Amino acid sequence: MAAELLGLFSHADQALKAAGGLRDTGFQEISLMSPTPLHGVEQVLGRKTSAIKRFTFFGMLTGLLAGFLLAAGTATLYLLPTGGRPIIPIPPYLVISYEVGILFAVLATLFGFLVSARLPALRERHYTPETHIDRFGILVTCSSEQDAERARTIILAAGAEEIRQLEYLGKKSHEQ
């Protein structure tokens, strides 16, 4: 029966050691919870990549285009020739394009962040308030009793202060 184990540590390097041990033993769904971003987590749990940069890039492109089309399009909807100047002047419209480009890029980055970090959390997920203060937590999904026992041994060996067995809440949001 699947279960989740939560190990709490008072030192970051103990938590990292436990995470490394679990990963080496073949556990796939491991989350490391900490009060600050942890340095060295990538060496232990592998390098992470995210799609946020693509959101930013395409947001910027869409914004640049939308800004220019807004200025140029509205100028052609109501033609107002002024002193022989062009109906669609490039330099001023580039300013509009630039501002709307950044606006869209910011909003797309926010959207990309929320999507890739799976926020807002739409279903219940395990967490512990101590990891927002001064503790470091390891949350690992175990598929069987034997797995849970192996994980418990590794977590305790790394120096966990406390270990909790939690109800399995479905497929966890563990992404690499």
Place this chain on the structure above:
Amino acid sequence: MRQLKKPTYAQVNDDIVRTLVETGPRYYLALGTALLVSIVLFFLPWYYQLRTGVGLAGMNQPNVWGSYLANFVFWIGLSHSGTLLSAVLHITQSPWRKAIYRSAEAMTLFALIIASLCLFVHLGRSWFLHWALPYPNQMELWPNFRSPLLFDVMAITAYLTGSSVFLYVGAIPDFAAVRDRVCGWRKNLYTLLSLGWRGTDMEWHRLGVAYTFLAVLIIPLAVSVHSVVSWDFAMSIVPGLHHTVFAPYFVVGAIYSGTAGIVTMMFLLRKYFSLESYITTTHFNNLGKLLLLLSLLWAYINMLEIFTGWYSGSSAQIETLNYKLFGYYAPLFWGMVLFCAIIPLALIVKKVRTSLITMLIISVLINIGMYIERLLILTTSLSRKYLPDYWGIYTPTLVEISIFIGSVALFICFFLVFVKIVPSVSMYEVKETLDTPDRRR
């Protein structure tokens, strides 16, 4: 100097959550006073002007722009350093940024809101504000996107949105930390704001990536905003305003006044929320160095502006310049030079930079000087246009002075509410600067 003991991780949470939940009578007194002043000196005079007409202000031919626009430029300028400085220091990975950036970003947000309000006041018939927005209407008329005023609308909208997103994304982990410590309506509020943040390695990674991207986007945006504001003036052909140097001149001035604003705010936060362990003399020392650099840059660009006018050989430019330096507004001009270029030179001495009260005084004087600068840009130029029979003098009326004072009170009001809702010091980033519990002792 007394060396303060560094707090532990748990103390950081205790200290910062305390600033949110423990509210003394002094806070309510300050908030009540600020609210009352903003109603009496900002909203009531504005309402009076809406009812009576914009003629209540001292603006008239040739000075069709007056203190309302000076207020607008001043608040936009003050908004500048917060998010910009935070973004620059994030990218350069300066550790001293961590304790101060949250409040600085809030300053940006509220200063932008006040700046927009000042623009509505200047419009006179504020109920036609939507005419500046591009939306389909029955007259089939669209805003003129060739106008720098429309550049303003787009730039300020983008900057306000960008600053809000930057502030919010950076605060999500702190909202989660507060969520677990409070109860009642606060619990619901922070549960909503924290979006279910758990602080997993994946979430921290995504936050780091998104935050860096936002910082990179914010920097050119902030520079563009004040450049665009400068073009409101520089794209006219009024002598004294028609200078190509105006964009960097405005940007430097904005960062200068914004940094001085941060110093003032840091002083008050440190004093009234007992945050001595977090906002240290190192912060004031570093901000003092930055202010010194900016004062020299500001003085250089001012001299450049004067020399450009002087060497232009244009009689109109030279007349405007003479008027600025030796005319009716000369005492204001030399006062500005004293406050923004001479007094800040004292910051070269470390003792001045680390004396908090001196830093407070210098920062306030710089912002007084910067307000004068914004007023002078408009008054000295519009008062001396090409034709001598079209010359005039502008003096702000009581309504205009009152609205400026009221806008300061309104800003204080916003800020006082902010410090009770958003942790004013970033907990997780301050923890990064502390002795991490990552080595067994």
